[in-house]
Amino acid sequence: MSEPIRNKKPDITTAPTPQNTPANNAPISSHAQQPGIASIKEEDLDRATAASIFAQNPKLVSMIQGKLGSLVGRSSGYVESLPAPVRRRVAGLQGVQQEHSKLEAKFQEEVLELEKKYFAKFTPLYEKRAKIVNGTTEPSEEEVKAGEQDGEEASEDGESGKPGSTDKDESAESFKGIPEFWLSAMKNQVSLAELITQNDEQALKHLTDIRMEYLEQPGFRLIFEFADNEFFSNRTIIKTYYYQEESGYGGDFIYDHATGDKIAWKSDKDLTVKIESKKQRNKNTKQTRVVRKTVPTESFFNFFDPPKAPVGEDEDVAEDVEERLELDYQLGEDIKEKLIPRAIDWFTGKALQFEEVDEELEEGDFEDEDDEEDDDVSEDRDDEDESDEEVSRPSSSP
Amino acid sequence: MSEPIRNKKPDITTAPTPQNTPANNAPISSHAQQPGIASIKEEDLDRATAASIFAQNPKLVSMIQGKLGSLVGRSSGYVESLPAPVRRRVAGLQGVQQEHSKLEAKFQEEVLELEKKYFAKFTPLYEKRAKIVNGTTEPSEEEVKAGEQDGEEASEDGESGKPGSTDKDESAESFKGIPEFWLSAMKNQVSLAELITQNDEQALKHLTDIRMEYLEQPGFRLIFEFADNEFFSNRTIIKTYYYQEESGYGGDFIYDHATGDKIAWKSDKDLTVKIESKKQRNKNTKQTRVVRKTVPTESFFNFFDPPKAPVGEDEDVAEDVEERLELDYQLGEDIKEKLIPRAIDWFTGKALQFEEVDEELEEGDFEDEDDEEDDDVSEDRDDEDESDEEVSRPSSSP
Numbered sequence: 093m094s095e096p097i098r099n100k101k102p103d104i105t106t107a108p109t110p111q112n113t114p115a116n117n118a119p120i121s122s123h124a125q126q127p128g129i130a131s132i133k134e135e136d137l138d139r140a141t142a143a144s145i146f147a148q149n150p151k152l153v154s155m156i157q158g159k160l161g162s163l164v165g166r167s168s169g170y171v172e173s174l175p176a177p178v179r180r181r182v183a184g185l186q187g188v189q190q191e192h193s194k195l196e197a198k199f200q201e202e203v204l205e206l207e208k209k210y211f212a213k214f215t216p217l218y219e220k221r222a223k224i225v226n227g228t229t230e231p232s233e234e235e236v237k238a239g240e241q242d243g244e245e246a247s248e249d250g251e252s253g254k255p256g257s258t259d260k261d262e263s264a265e266s267f268k269g270i271p272e273f274w275l276s277a278m279k280n281q282v283s284l285a286e287l288i289t290q291n292d293e294q295a296l297k298h299l300t301d302i303r304m305e306y307l308e309q310p311g312f313r314l315i316f317e318f319a320d321n322e323f324f325s326n327r328t329i330i331k332t333y334y335y336q337e338e339s340g341y342g343g344d345f346i347y348d349h350a351t352g353d354k355i356a357w358k359s360d361k362d363l364t365v366k367i368e369s370k371k372q373r374n375k376n377t378k379q380t381r382v383v384r385k386t387v388p389t390e391s392f393f394n395f396f397d398p399p400k401a402p403v404g405e406d407e408d409v410a411e412d413v414e415e416r417l418e419l420d421y422q423l424g425e426d427i428k429e430k431l432i433p434r435a436i437d438w439f440t441g442k443a444l445q446f447e448e449v450d451e452e453l454e455e456g457d458f459e460d461e462d463d464e465e466d467d468d469v470s471e472d473r474d475d476e477d478e479s480d481e482e483v484s485r486p487s488s489s490p
Numbered sequence: 491m492s493e494p495i496r497n498k499k500p501d502i503t504t505a506p507t508p509q510n511t512p513a514n515n516a517p518i519s520s521h522a523q524q525p526g527i528a529s530i531k532e533e534d535l536d537r538a539t540a541a542s543i544f545a546q547n548p549k550l551v552s553m554i555q556g557k558l559g560s561l562v563g564r565s566s567g568y569v570e571s572l573p574a575p576v577r578r579r580v581a582g583l584q585g586v587q588q589e590h591s592k593l594e595a596k597f598q599e600e601v602l603e604l605e606k607k608y609f610a611k612f613t614p615l616y617e618k619r620a621k622i623v624n625g626t627t628e629p630s631e632e633e634v635k636a637g638e639q640d641g642e643e644a645s646e647d648g649e650s651g652k653p654g655s656t657d658k659d660e661s662a663e664s665f666k667g668i669p670e671f672w673l674s675a676m677k678n679q680v681s682l683a684e685l686i687t688q689n690d691e692q693a694l695k696h697l698t699d700i701r702m703e704y705l706e707q708p709g710f711r712l713i714f715e716f717a718d719n720e721f722f723s724n725r726t727i728i729k730t731y732y733y734q735e736e737s738g739y740g741g742d743f744i745y746d747h748a749t750g751d752k753i754a755w756k757s758d759k760d761l762t763v764k765i766e767s768k769k770q771r772n773k774n775t776k777q778t779r780v781v782r783k784t785v786p787t788e789s790f791f792n793f794f795d796p797p798k799a800p801v802g803e804d805e806d807v808a809e810d811v812e813e814r815l816e817l818d819y820q821l822g823e824d825i826k827e828k829l830i831p832r833a834i835d836w837f838t839g840k841a842l843q844f845e846e847v848d849e850e851l852e853e854g855d856f857e858d859e860d861d862e863e864d865d866d867v868s869e870d871r872d873d874e875d876e877s878d879e880e881v882s883r884p885s886s887s888p
Binding site: 170171175177178180181182183184185186187188189190191192195196198199202203206207210213214217220221224225230231232234235236237238239240242267269270271276340341342433434435436437439440441445446 | 568569573575576578579580581582583584585586587588589590593594596597600601604605608611612615618619622623628629630632633634635636637638640665667668669674738739740831832833834835837838839841843844
């Protein structure tokens with residue numbers, strides 16, 4: 093039996109070899125010596141989220157490239173220090189690798205075609221699902237029987253009631269479809285559940301379908317369909333993810349940007365803002381007054397107002413936006429690859445079996461942002477802030 | 491612009507809805523409310539390692555299933571609490587999902603066929619690479635020219651010498667191929683570099699090729715080819731990864747187990763063991779003596795003696811072995827998907843540009859295991875341990 097692998101750092105007191113004698117101590121070689129095993133487990137677990145039905149997906153390469161381009165990939169001097177005939181062979185291998193890269197790009201294109209072919213096969217099943225969910229059709233006996241067997245296999249304890257039994261003597265007519273199907277499914281998918289406020293639930297329970305479509309160009313759109321509701325007049329709200337036309341390293345598609353539909357909020361129903369009011373006292377008159385202002389607030393519906401890639405030079409801002417871009421992209425992926433393909437398993441919770449459970453939740457990654465910045469108001473008015481309280485959300489109706 | 495998403499926990503003081511009234515506080519619903527955004531960034535970055543040329547790969551689902559099966563996926567009671575006609579529709583959707591699963595499995599099979607088709611296209615390029623690396627052929631002028639352009643685009647600083655120039659006036663005949671090509675490439679791939687000891691390098695510099703082959707059954711083998719060397723008589727050492735015959739959730743192939751070739755070490759050249767000696771004093775006679783024993787030690791060549799899946803009930807042991815199984819699987823993946831397809835980019839360091847840089851290296855994940863357990867020896871002999879020192883590795887030759 094082999095010994096557990098240690099996290100060793102090689103020391104550099106041995107005889108010179110091509111490996112330990114770079115021309116300078118450049119980032120490449122020092123990076124190569126960094127301990128990195130710790131990260132593997134994470135990746136393993138991520139790979140294990142067995143939901144990657146459309147697995148050939150665009151990567152955040154461009155983002156990462158931007159981050160790392162200045163750190164690694166520069167010459168260590170090692171290649172340049174090689175004798176000329178060896179350098180010529182290295183260049184030759186780089187030329188051979190270009191042929192490989194062209195093939196890789198073709199491979200990725202063929203995988204995408206395969207995905208589209210299967211997406212066309214999946215679509216009738218999604219349409220049937222939508223009809224059952226919304227009560228316009230009932231499942232066939234065969235489908236129910238197959239599903240019941242599936243459920244019995246899954247539940248090992250005998251407690252759960254047998255689906256389909258009529259122990260509460262309710263008739264099919266009194267319940268239309270599966271109420272709040274999509275909201276329930278979304279709330280079982282952790283990355284989405286995080287975003288859904290209690291107010292959001294009042295709107296999201298009107299979801300009638302979540303669909304996906306490939307674009308003509310590289311990319312896809314997520315289509316959220318809603319029944320008539322008191323929050324907005326849109327019947328569909330669409331989020332579109334665009335990939336770059338040119339494929340990246342390894343032939344992967346590269347995520348470019350996303351856009352979202354504008355939501356036509358009904359009066360005082362915008363879930364993405366809240367009204368804050370604060371008392372102000374005039375320094376001269378000592379009179380107080382209440383100032384109200386509309387400030388952005390957390391809501392799932394911010395998903396349709398995706399962050400824009402940073403343009404400026406401020407590194408802190410750029411980092412923050414990049415994090416949000418990554419999250420935004422990941423949410424789209426989760427919906428496309430997990431929620432839509434297997435919504436019923438998210439509804440019942442079965443899909444959770446196959447999800448990574450991150451035991452080391454790093455809550456520190458997210459800062460508490462309850463301290464709203466109201467400086468602009470007080471500056472404008474030359475008033476003193478006296479108190480700062482949130483009065484109400486505009487849309488706290490049931 | 492939307493507000494950064496907070497890591498909120500919903501409170502449960504609102505009106506009852508299907509979402510907030512599970513029949514009991516079962517793991518499903520509590521899991522769904524766990525903060526999970528922190529894990530997304532990791533996954534994003536992993537996805538961004540743009541090296542997944544064979545991206546439809548077996549997952550560690552079986553392992554994860556084993557871990558989580560007892561935690562999640564059990565009924566929360568919510569589905570069972572639904573009215574009978576709704577339960578019937580849920581069962582029907584589960585039946586529809588089974589059709590979807592069958593299609594997903596077919597999709598994965600077709601992706602594997604596509605991978606094999608492209609692997610056949612890549613193979614001549616790999617063979618040409620091996621010939622250039624080992625000096626049996628020289629690259630063509632076109633390949634060198636293409637590679638030089640590639641190199642010029644990559645290096646933004648003008649310092650690096652132009653490959654192919656003969657500023658050192660060396661002739662092609664005096665250097666055979668690219669010395670230590672594979673060792674250098676491996677040492678730039680962090681997960682592999684971690685495993686390579688300085689003694690290992692003396693053996694690994696004799697690598698002439700690393701190849702991959704698909705098995706007849708689901709799985710693949712990694713073939714390490716060596717020139718004649720002083721460490722072992724094998725000319726090839728093979729590591730084989732087997733997948734399960736049956737596909738898992740989402741149609742993914744599931745990793746089953748791995749096997750490795752036995753290495754025919756030459757006398758006193760086994761890099762996977764070291765000799766420890768310790769002085770012992772007999773309690774009665776007070777005489778001391780030196781006991782030598784061979785103990786396993788860290789080495790890349792332990793890769794060919796993969797861990798076995800745990801059979802017993804001891805949870806601590808099982809967890810440790812699972813971690814090592816995950817690492818072992820990940821190493822195979824890294825070699826198959828990153829090192830072999832783009833070895834020249836690992837050699838030059840270009841591939842590092844597209845790697846995740848894990849800024850939060852969790853060294854704590856790995857324990858220092860320098861305290862060898864020698865209890866068995868002292869017990870057997872009823873002797874007292876006096877000192878415990880490592881005398882020498884058997885293979886410290888240059």
